[in-house]
Every structure is written in C-alpha cells, then in structure tokens.
Amino acid sequence: MTETQTKTSGPEFRAAAGAIDGLRNDLMRDVLAYRPLPPLNPDGRLIRRLPEGLRKAAVWTPHALVLFAAFLVMMAGFSEWEFRLLMGLVPAIPVAMTLVRPVAAFWASILGTVLCAVLGSEGLWGPSAFMAQIVVLVVVAARTRPRTAAWMWLLILLFGVFLEGGDPSITAPLVTLSAFALLVVAVVQIRRDAEREVTVQRTVTAVERDRRTLLEERTTIARELHDVVAHHMSVVAIQAEAAPYRVENPPPELEQAFVTIRENAVAALTELRRVLGVVRAEDYEAPDAPQPTLAALDGLLDNVRETGLETEKVITGAVRELPQGVELSAYRIVQEALSNSLRHAPGASARVELGYVLGGLGLRVVNGPPRGLVKPSPGAGHGITGMRERVAMLNGEMTAGTTEDGGYEIAVFLPVPLSDGPEPRETAGSAADATGDADTVVVERGGGA
Numbered sequence: 001m002t003e004t005q006t007k008t009s010g011p012e013f014r015a016a017a018g019a020i021d022g023l024r025n026d027l028m029r030d031v032l033a034y035r036p037l038p039p040l041n042p043d044g045r046l047i048r049r050l051p052e053g054l055r056k057a058a059v060w061t062p063h064a065l066v067l068f069a070a071f072l073v074m075m076a077g078f079s080e081w082e083f084r085l086l087m088g089l090v091p092a093i094p095v096a097m098t099l100v101r102p103v104a105a106f107w108a109s110i111l112g113t114v115l116c117a118v119l120g121s122e123g124l125w126g127p128s129a130f131m132a133q134i135v136v137l138v139v140v141a142a143r144t145r146p147r148t149a150a151w152m153w154l155l156i157l158l159f160g161v162f163l164e165g166g167d168p169s170i171t172a173p174l175v176t177l178s179a180f181a182l183l184v185v186a187v188v189q190i191r192r193d194a195e196r197e198v199t200v201q202r203t204v205t206a207v208e209r210d211r212r213t214l215l216e217e218r219t220t221i222a223r224e225l226h227d228v229v230a231h232h233m234s235v236v237a238i239q240a241e242a243a244p245y246r247v248e249n250p251p252p253e254l255e256q257a258f259v260t261i262r263e264n265a266v267a268a269l270t271e272l273r274r275v276l277g278v279v280r281a282e283d284y285e286a287p288d289a290p291q292p293t294l295a296a297l298d299g300l301l302d303n304v305r306e307t308g309l310e311t312e313k314v315i316t317g318a319v320r321e322l323p324q325g326v327e328l329s330a331y332r333i334v335q336e337a338l339s340n341s342l343r344h345a346p347g348a349s350a351r352v353e354l355g356y357v358l359g360g361l362g363l364r365v366v367n368g369p370p371r372g373l374v375k376p377s378p379g380a381g382h383g384i385t386g387m388r389e390r391v392a393m394l395n396g397e398m399t400a401g402t403t404e405d406g407g408y409e410i411a412v413f414l415p416v417p418l419s420d421g422p423e424p425r426e427t428a429g430s431a432a433d434a435t436g437d438a439d440t441v442v443v444e445r446g447g448g449a
Contacts, residue, residue, distance in 0.1 A: 027103055027106065027107075027148065027151055027152070027155075030103070031101075031103050031104050031107065032101060032103075032104050033101065033103065034100060034101060035100070035101065035102060035143070036099065036100050037062060037063060037066075037098075037099045037100070037143065039059035039060055039062075039063075040058065040059040040060075040061060040062065041059075042055055042056075042059055047059065063099060066095065066096070066098060066099055066135075066139060067096060067099075069095055069131075069135045070092040070093075070095035070096045070135075071092070072131065073088070073091050073092045073095055073128050073131045073132045073135065074088040074089060074091075074092035074128070075088065076088070076127040076128040076131055077089070077090070077091055077092070077116070077126075077127070077128035086115070086116075086119060087116055087119060087126070087128055088128060090112040090115050090116060090128075091109070091112050091113070091116060091128040091129050091131070091132035092128075092132065093108065093112070094106075094108040094109035094112055094132060094136050095109075095132050095135050095136060095139075098135075098136060098139040098140055098143070102139065102140040102143045102144065103140070103144075105136055105139075105140060106136055106137075106140050106152055109132055109133055109136040110155075110156075110159060112129065112132065113125070113129045113132075113133060114163075116128060116129045117129070117163070124160065124163055124164060124170060124171070125160070125170065125171070125173075125174055130173075130174060133156065133174060133178070134174070134177060134178055134181060137149070137152055137153065137156070137178050137181065137182060138178075138181050138182070138185055140152065141182050141185045141186070141189075142185050142188075142189070145189065146185075146186040146189060146190065149182045149185060149186060150182075152182075153175065153178055153179060153182055156171070156174065156175060156178065157171060157175045160174065160175070210385065213385055213386070214385055214389060217385060217386040217389045217390075218389060220386075221389065221390060221393060233265050233268055233269040234265075234269060236261070236262075236265040237262050237265035237266050237269065240258045240259075240261040240262035240265060241258070241262050243258050244258050291324070291328050292328065292331045293324065293327035293328065293331060294322070294327045294330055294331055294354070295327075296331065297313070297331060297334065297352075297354075298313075300331070300334065300335060300338070301313060301338075301352070304338050304342070304350075307342060309338070309341060309342055309348075309349070309350055310349040310350070311338070311349070311350050311351070311352065312349070312350070312351045312352070313351075313352045313353075313354070314351065314352070314353045314354070315353075315354045315355075315356070316353070316354070316355045316356070317355055317356030317357055318356055319356055320356060322361060322416055323416065325394065326360075326361060326394060326414050326416055329390040329391070329393070329394060329414065330354075330361060330363055330412075330414060332386075332390060333363060333365075333387050333390060333391075333410070333412055334352055334363065334365060336383045336386060336387055337350075337352075337365035337383075337387070337410050338350055338352075338365065339383065340383050340384075340408070341365075341367040341408075344370070344408070345367045345368065345369065345370045345407065345408065346370055346371075347370055347371030348367045348368040348369060348370055348371055348407065349367065349368050350365065350366070350367040350368075351364075351365070351366050351367070352364075352365050353365075353366075358418060359415055359416070359418075360396070360413060360414050360415040360416040361413070361414045361416060362411075362412070362413050363410075363411070363412040363413070363414065364409065364410070364411045364412070365409070365410045366403065366407060366408070366409040366410070367407050367408055368405060368406075368407040369405055369406030369407050370406075384400055384410075387400070387410065387412070391412055391414065394414050394415065395415060396412060396413050396414040396415060397412070397413045398410070398411065398412045398413075399411045
C-alpha cells in the first residue's frame with residue numbers, strides 16, 4: 001500500500017499498518033545480520049574494582065553465562081533416551097547463536113522446538129525446548145528493545161496455541177514465565193536508557209555551561225580592552241590636536257599631518273565604540289575608576305589578608321611599566337587565583353611571584369593544601385577557563401595543576417616585546433632603586449587578620 005493510501009485510511013488501519021511494519025523491521029528484516037555481543041565496559045562500577053587480571057576476564061561474563069545456559073539446555077535434552085544427541089544439541093544451538101545473530105536465534109529456537117516435539121515424547125514444550133525458549137527470549141530482548149520483546153512473546157503465544165489445536169493451557173506456563181522475565185528485562189533496559197540519556201544531557205549541559213562561561217569571560221575581556229584602547233585613542237586624538245600649538249609657526253604640511261592623525265584617531269575611536277560597544281549589557285555601567293594594574297596589587301593583597309589568607313609577594317627582575325592590557329590581565333589572573341585559594345583551600349597560605357624578564361612577565365601563584373575545619377567549596381573550573389582565555393588573548397602560556405604537597409599552582413608567562421615596554425619605573429622598597437641591579441628580588445609577607 002502506498003504512503004498516500006495509508007494517510008487517507010482510518011486511525012485503526014494506520015495503527016495496524018504501523019504494527020506490521022514494526023514486526024517486519026524488528027524480526028523479519030536482516031534476520032541473518034551479524035551482531036556479536038560486545039564485552040562489558042572495563043571501567044564499569046563493579047569491574048573496575050577487581051584486580052587487573054580478573055578485570056580482563058570479567059568483561060566476558062555475559063558470553064560465559066550464555067554458553068553455560070546452552071550447556072544446561074543440552075544436558076536437559078539428554079533425558080530423552082531416543083535421539084538424545086539431537087534433543088540436546090538442537091535447542092542448545094539457538095541459545096549459543098544469540099551471541100552473534102540474535103534475530104536468527106529466535107526463529108531457530110522455534111524451528112528447534114518443532115523438531116524436538118516431533119522427535120521427543122514429552123510434547124511441544126519439553127525440558128530442553130522450554131529452557132531454550134526462555135533463555136533465547138531473555139537474551140534477544142536484552143540485545144534489542146522492548147518492542148521486539150513484545151513481538152517475540154506474542155509470536156510464541158500464537159505459535160503454541162496453534163500447534164496445540166487452540167488449547168492455551170499447555171503454552172500458559174511458558175508465556176507466563178517469559179512475560180515476567182521480559183518485563184524485568186524491559187525495566188532494566190528502560191532504566192539503562194534513561195541513565196544514558198541523563199548522562200548525555202549532563203554532558204551537553206556541562207559543555208554549554210563551559211561555552212557560556214567562556215563567552216562571558218570573553219565579553220568581560222572585550223569590555224576591559226574597550227576601555228583601555230578607547231583611553232589611548234582619546235589621548236592620541238587630543239595630543240594630535242594640541243601638537244601644532246606647541247610649535248611656533250608650524251609648516252602647513254605638519255599641521256595637515258596632525259589633522260589627519262586626529263581624524264583617523266577619532267574615526268578609529270568611533271568605530272571601536274560601535275563594534276565593541278555591543279558587548280555591553282543594557283544595565284552595564286562603565287567603572288568610574290581606571291582599570292587596575294600591577295601597581296594596585298598591594299591593595300589586593302591587603303584585602304585578601306583581611307579575610308585571613310596569609311600571602312607572600314615575591315618580585316624578581318627590574319620592575320617596569322608594562323602595556324596596560326598585560327598589567328590588567330596579570331592583575332585579574334592574580335585576583336582570580338587568590339579567590340580560588342580562599343574558596344578551595346581554606347586555611348592555606350598563598351604565594352604570588354612576579355618575574356620581570358626581557359621577553360615579558362612571569363607570574364606564579366601557588367597555595368598550600370587546605371587546613372582547619374572549614375571544608376573547601378566545590379568548583380566548576382570557570383576561573384581557570386577565564387585565566388586561560390586572558391593568557392591566550394596575549395599569546396602567552398599557562399599551566400595549572402596540583403603540587404606535590406596537595407596545594408595548587410598556576411604559572412603564567414605573558415610575552416611583551418621589548419619595543420612595547422616603557423622604561424623601568426621606580427618603586428618604593430625596591431633594591432634596584434639603590435643598586436640598579438636588574439636581578440632584584442623583593443619579598444613582602446603579610447599574615448591574616
């Protein structure tokens with residue numbers, strides 16, 4: 001029947017046609033398909049607790065159980081004195097076939113039942129045929145889906161009633177026991193599918209959460225860069241406008257050059273605000289204070305010490321002013337690392353190391369293991385994601401992981417070309433102020449409140 005005729009038929013006819021199609025797809029299509037039973041997952045909840053030697057053998061437990069069931073079926077068939085070999089092997093073969101060709105094993109079990117009924121003297125459902133049919137139904141149902149199990153049970157019922165001349169009492173024990181067995185298999189399958197679906201949804205949710213966190217962090221970085229770049233472009237435009245007035249009788253060419261510089265700076269600033277301004281939320285308000293730099297690191301450490309975290313700052317190399325984007329990212333990385341120390345390592349101490357080298361800035365934040373009675377707060381790793389995004393933005397490198405004593409360490413290197421770094425600046429308390437040595441080491445310690 002064509003698809004158009006099916007659509008124009010009644011709902012009863014469509015339901016019957018769908019049922020017949022389901023029967024044909026489940027038990028009549030690709031009957032001889034080769035589908036070997038896979039071994040168990042070695043990382044399962046029970047198998048992974050076994051020793052390594054037993055774990056390799058335990059993954060084949062389902063295969064061993066099916067073959068053992070086939071052996072029991074064969075031994076049950078030997079109760080018949082006549083044709084005892086056939087009465088044992090014929091029902092056992094379909095049981096073993098369920099390991100490689102489950103659908104073919106179901107039809108083979110029906111044919112084997114007929115053969116045993118003809119050769120034996122115990123009727124349609126002798127001991128071996130009864131056991132074989134139960135095992136085949138359970139194994140095939142476990143390897144397919146609940147709808148297939150329902151079709152097999154219905155066919156066995158019709159098959160038994162037909163061969164017994166319409167008397168269902170002979171087949172009743174088989175169909176009753178198989179119904180309970182298939183119901184248990186269906187419940188296990190539905191539960192397993194539900195757990196698999198929940199696992200998939202959790203994985204998708206975790207991926208989406210990480211992606212959303214990454215986008216939020218990139219948005220934050222874009223906002224900060226917008227403020228930094230907009231400030232510098234504004235300075236360029238103002239200086240270009242004021243430069244001609246600082247020179248007496250400047251040539252027209254110079255005035256025109258400064259006019260062009262200012263126009264380009266204003267145009268770039270306008271374009272920057274138009275493009276990057278879209279990342280600001282409607283309720284976002286630009287901070288009144290300028291973006292923090294490493295010069296404000298001492299204030300950050302003081303605030304952290306007031307919460308009870310013992311901190312230590314170590315500076316090596318000649319301190320100099322770095323590009324604002326580098327200093328802002330370094331400050332945010334230290335801020336997030338110390339926040340993680342407070343959340344995940346209560347009672348521990350933290351150490352912040354800054355290394356000024358010719359090629360850039362080295363940054364290391366390490367904390368010890370948790371101490372005291374306060375339990376660490378669980379985390380999803382979003383802070384680490386934000387740090388990596390900032391480091392990647394500056395083409396830097398970052399490593400993060402646990403230390404040997406149970407603490408945590410974050411190491412970052414932010415490259416800075418030599419031409420981009422301003423001259424070294426003087427800092428209070430620096431030994432370089434007195435000696436001029438480039439390999440200065442400054443250590444500042446502070447205890448908790």
